[in-house]
Structure formats: C-alpha cells, structure tokens
Amino acid sequence: MKKITILFLSVLTLGLSVSSCSNDDDNGGSASIEGKWELSEEGAIVGGKEVLVDAENGSCSNDTYEFTNDGKFKLTEYYSNDGKCEPEAYNGTWTKNGNTLTIKFTGETQGETYQTELSGNKIKLKETFTEEGQTYTYVYVYVKK
Template identity: 35%
Template structure:
C-alpha cells in the first residue's frame, strides 16, 4: 500500500463556504461544510476499473495518529508520526480551491491537484493522481 506521506505533499484543503436558502423559507440558511479544520487520515486506496478500493490508513502503532490541519489564509500543515521514536514530521504549504478542485503546494516544491469527492461536516474524501495511479484518501474531522 502506498504511504500517504507522498500525497501529503498534496493535502491542504479548501473552504467551501457557501450557504443557500429559499425565498419562501424563513428558516436560517445552513452553512455548507468547511474544508478548514483538523482532519485525521482514516482510509486510503485507489480507483481501478472504475472500482474504489479503500483500506484503513495505517498509522504507526503506539504513535499519535497522522492528521492534517487546513487553515484559513490558505495554510496547510500535514503531521506525520512515522519515525522510530514517534517524532513528529510536519510538511507545510499552501492550498487553493477552485470549484471542486484543490491544489496543494508544499514548501519542498511538490504540488498535488485533488478533486473533492465528498465534503460533509465529518468527512473529506479526495481523489488525485500520483505516477499515473488514481488514489483516494478519506479524512475524518477531529
């Protein structure tokens, strides 16, 4: 299974701050789910022959679980705990959203273009291509 560290060079996510309401309704409009927040990696996988194959994300046993912080101001921080003593590695960068597309640009120069497949108050599912393979990542809001 590929390690998400490679794709973290991608993840920084967007703000989907649209709300809607009906002219005929007095109800308070509900805000659309926001991309900004702290998200834990929960599943990873691929799309092969139009079939999604998702597996649990493998966090390093005994360490804090890997997660990503998406901040307003287009800042992203990926937190990984995969080295021998559970020391934290942080990859930082910027993110930009255009419609359902997210672009992540990391300080090391890596750029990842992702498509938002699902965004709710609790789940963010992204699709992106790495080395010709279509990959998926599912994150859960912390």
Template identity: 40%
Template sequence: MKKLNVLFLSMLTLATVTSCSNDDDNSISASIVGEWEYYQEGEDLDDLELWEHESIDCGKDYIKIQKQGSSGNTYSYESSYFYTENSECKEETESGTFTKNGNIISEVYDGETYTNTIIKLNESTLTIKEVDEEGTWYTVYKRK
C-alpha cells in the same frame, strides 16, 4: 518532502467514500478548515483500505488546514505523521499552501502545479481524488 506534499494532495483530493445514488453524499457542504485524520486510501473508491498509521500509540496522522487571510481562496496546511524510533514517539511535519476554487485544489511545489479534486466535503468527511501519470488515487479523511 515532495512525497509528503504529493501524498497530502492525494489525500486531500479523496474526501469521502459514498454511493453515487445519493446526491447529498457527493456534495461540498462544509468548510475545509479544521483538523482531518487520515482514514482511508486507495485506487478505487469501492475498495479503499484503512490508512496505516505507523504508530497509533503515538498519535494518528492528520492534516490541519487554515484559511490564509480574511478573503480569497488560499489555505495553509500542516501535515503531521507519527512514528516510533528507539521506543520514542516522533512526529514529522510538513507544511505548505494551496488554493481552492470550488472543488479543485491546486498547489505549486518545486515549480510544478499539482491539481486535485474534492469528491466529498461535509462536516465529518473529506475525500480527495488525485490523477497523475501513475494513475488515480483517493484519500479519505475524517474530521478530528
């Protein structure tokens, strides 16, 4: 479960793959609320790999993000991961909450705080960057 939460934060931190030459490409110009399919991941924004959906026939892995309450900066999420077991489609879900302040996302999990940075957020793309003791990881999502 911790791996999935950390993976979510990693992915949530890597919102978009863009060139630095266009300031609009690196902006936060949309709401994070919605359903986001996992699209790409990797250690380098210039060399991301497509997300390996374990069972594309069952569905694409995604995250659903909702605002908590009418004010404030707290959000809930539910991550869905699809796989096949004994020729049957299965879905594993995980949920939690996080706070968003500007382009910083924070989640407390098992007493530890995980902080990630939104690199890009627009109507179609969310890119999140996670930095921890193991290095830097980017995750890119596409709006579902």
C-alpha cells in the same frame, strides 16, 4: 374547493422548502475544509471501483492535515523510529476552487491537485496521475478532529 386547493399548494410548497434545507448541502464542494483532519482510510480506484482500507500506522497516530483560513496548511506525518513515534511536519499553501483542492508545499514549484468530496465531518481526496503510460487514482479519506 378553491380554498382547499390553495391551502394544499401552500402546505406542499412549505414542506418542499423545509425538506430542501438539510446539512448535506456541502456535497457540492462549497463547504469549508478549514480545520484539522485525520487520515482514516486510504486506497485506490481499481477496475473502476474505489477500494479503501483503514489507515493504520501501527502504534503511531495517523497523519493529519490542518487547513487555516489564511490559505496555509500543515501536514503532520507520523513514523516509527525504533519503536518511538516521531512526527514530521510540512507546511505550505492551499487553494480550493469548487471541488478542486491544490496544495503547494513550501519550497516546491508545483502544487498537488486533488478532487474533493466533502460531507459533514469527512473529506475524500482523490489524486490522479499518469506514470509510464498508466493512469492511477489514489483516494484518501480524512475525518475532522
């Protein structure tokens, strides 16, 4: 009976250790954001709930962020100019500490801070600010390209 109990505990321990090794471990904010990301959804937190809509930019591409391992980023925004899609690029630096991402555009003195949720090929950026006594939170969802 003692051997069966030890065998059962060994199998149980092995099963728990295997099941805890999944690829959604990056939800804790320690996964890397390095790479190219395309905007897929955007919205806000309204009445305590996240309200998101598909990011559509007409016939133009959606905006992209590209984060490199040397702490630099490139934001490319697309807009329509007389029916022709035009890209406009901005550069700067980024740092990530836990779930907090700070980006600072070249030439700016202050950075923008986002709370991040990173899982697999998606990153959600939440930007909270106060204007005229009201607090707003915008939400942007990017997918890895």
